[in-house]
Amino acid sequence: MDYEPTDYSKVAIREYPARTIRETAEGRYWKQFKAPVLAQQIGPITHIDFKQQWPYDFAITSSTRVLIYSSATQKQVRQFTRFKDIAYSGSFRDDGKLMVAGGQDSIVQVFDAGSRLVLRQMKGHKQPVHVARFSRDKQHILSGGDDATVRLWDVTDGTQVSRLTGHSDYVRAAAASPTSVDTWATGGYDHMCNLWDVRSKQAVMKLEHGSPVEDMAFFPAGALMVSVGGTEVRVWDLLGGGRLLRRLSNHQKTVVAVRLSPRAGPDALAAPRLLTGSLDGHVKIYELDGFKVTHASKYPAPVVSLGLSPNCSTLAVGMADGLLSIRKHAKPKVITGPGAPPEKLKRKPPPLTAANFRFFMRGRNARAGIGDVQVLARRKARLAPYDRALQKFQYGAALDAALAGGQPQVVASVLEELAARGGLTAALGGRDADGLVPLLDHLRKYIVEPRYARLLVGIAHRVIDIYAAVVGASAEVDEKLQQLQGRVKLEVALQADLRRLQGSLEPLLAASLGMPRG
Structure with missing residues (x-):
């Protein structure tokens, strides 16, 4: 005897709690970076810096060389070897035409990024120079050395403009304010983060990090600053008088690198992200609303440097054993404005009229909105x-x-x-x-x-x-x-x-x- 499925209610399959935490959209985005391309160097990769212009080549500093890698091919395209000893902090100018680097020989050198010619050699530090950065006006360079001094140089003639004293130990970190060409932040092994006004040659603010400062960066608006050192990441409210806004302790060993990317994450133009690298071999990504870790990656050796391209398409990580990891995103975000890649000519689709097939197929894949009323077709129950x-x-x-x-x-x-x-x-x-x-x-x-x-x-x-x-x-x-x-x-x-x-x-x-x- 057969029964018609008229009044029968199917067995409701019970839903059990998931055994693992489901992957978030943020985690899926960062996992879409492809398998890394690895390149072995002869020494630890102490610094990574990306150009701000397409195609976003980047410089790595390792041993006595500064090497330029192509983000497109992930291969070395140029190298700078004019160093008598170990090189440090190879960084591009904002326009990508010049490069500056410090060194163990206490000399700050400026190179032509295209021809590799040495344009300036600035001498004044008494001990190794571990950090050197171009200012936003492209005419000055700030350097910090193991002699506990910070010096400002004029690029045009290579002369020293000012000597800033206020640290009592090695200066290992520096960052230029995005809103003022006269404002700089430096960090040292004396546990201090100093905010300088180079016009007055005075530290207008002193912040106690609590550990030797390894790296620092300004937030895009310039109102906040982040410093890393020891096992902590500290976020400072500069407009609030240097108030400690947040203390993050998500790493097990010394945090040595920090980067802020305004275009990272699933919603690239609206969701800036904070990246940190540590000697525990982890790179962690934080969202900036509650400063929670949204993703973490493990590397085979202690991480000593990291860099992220402006369009978040290339992630480069340098390790203490000289291994360079380069990862490309499967679907890089498209950006516009200065430094954006040239637009490709695309064939425009024909207008949607009754003369083509698409006119009759439109709307087949559209999904109902929240306020739409759905009329479900009556279908015969399909029973398991x-x-x-x-x-x-x-x-x-x-x-x-x-x-x-x-x-x-x-x-x-x-x-x-x-x-x-x-x-x-x-x-x-x-x-x-x-x-x-x-x-x-x-x-x-x-x-x-x-x-x-x-x-x-x-x-x-x-x-x-x-x-x-x-x-x-x-x-x-x-x-x-x-x-x-x-x-x-x-x-x-x-x-x-x-x-x-x-x-x-x-x-x-x-x-x-x-x-x-x-």
């Missing part, structure tokens, strides 16, 4: 095999169909439906060896899963009660029962070990928190 069996009150066949599908949440939902109908005994009983083996396999596989354990333990008890009298009649069934017994014993032993471990940890946790025992 276990639903068809349940509709005919064939409980054993329904359980067999669910087991054949191999989806544990479906089997659990069918078992609960059978229990609600009072048909669980009928579904489990009367089985031969061929019908019992799939059920025992399912129990053995999922009986220790927390999501299904409560239900399947009761089912296992029922199965043993029903078939206890015929144990030994089938070698295959006996083997499955032994496997089920072994799985349960293993889980019981594991739970016992965890309880003993918990008992050992509780006094330690209570002591560390200052709580009374018992």
Whole structure:
């Protein structure tokens, strides 16, 4: 006798909590960077700097060389070797035409980025120069050295404009304000971040970072500044008088590099991101509303430098063992304005009229909006095999169909439906060896899963009660029962070990928190 699916309600498949945290849109975006292209250098890569103009080539500083890599081909295109000793801080000018670098020999050198000619050699520091940056007006350079001084140079004639004193230890970080050509920030191993007005040659603000400062950067609007050093990232409110806005401790070892990208993330033009690199081998990305980590990447060696292209299409990471990692994004964001790539000529589609096929196919893939009213077509109910069996009150066949599908949440939902109908005994009983083996396999596989354990333990008890009298009649069934017994014993032993471990940890946790025992 056949039944029409008129009043039958399909089994509602129970939804269980996910075992892992679902990937966010932010995480998916950063995971879309392709597999890295690796290039081995002869020394640690201490600095990475991108051009601001398309095609966004970048410079890396390693050992006694500054190398230029192409973002398009990810290959080396140029190198600067005019250094007597170790080079530091190879950086481009905003227009990409000049490059500046410091060195172990305490000389600040300016190069023509195209011809590699040495244009200026500025001498004045008494010890190695680890940081050198062009100013926003393109006419000056700020350098900081291990002699604890900060010096401002005139690019046109190579002379020293001013000498800024205020640090008491090595100066290892500097950043130019995006809103004022006369405002600079420097950080040193004396734990201080100094904000300078080069016109008055005075530090107008001194901020205590709490650890040797390794790197720093201004936010795009210039009102906030970030400094890194030790295991902390600190965000400062400069307009609020240097107030510490946020202290972030998401790394396990010294944070050595920080970058701010105004065009990173899924919504590139509206969602700036903060990137930090650390000696723990991690690069972490923060959103700037709550300063929460939205993504993290692990590298095979301590990270000592990082850089991100202005259009967020290329991520370069330098490591302490000299390994350079270059990753390209699968779908780089398109940007406009100064430095944007030239637009490609695209063939315009023909106008949408009744003369072409697209006119009659329009709207087929459109989705309904929030306020739209959807009129659903009446369709014949399509039932799963276990639903068809349940509709005919064939409980054993329904359980067999669910087991054949191999989806544990479906089997659990069918078992609960059978229990609600009072048909669980009928579904489990009367089985031969061929019908019992799939059920025992399912129990053995999922009986220790927390999501299904409560239900399947009761089912296992029922199965043993029903078939206890015929144990030994089938070698295959006996083997499955032994496997089920072994799985349960293993889980019981594991739970016992965890309880003993918990008992050992509780006094330690209570002591560390200052709580009374018992």
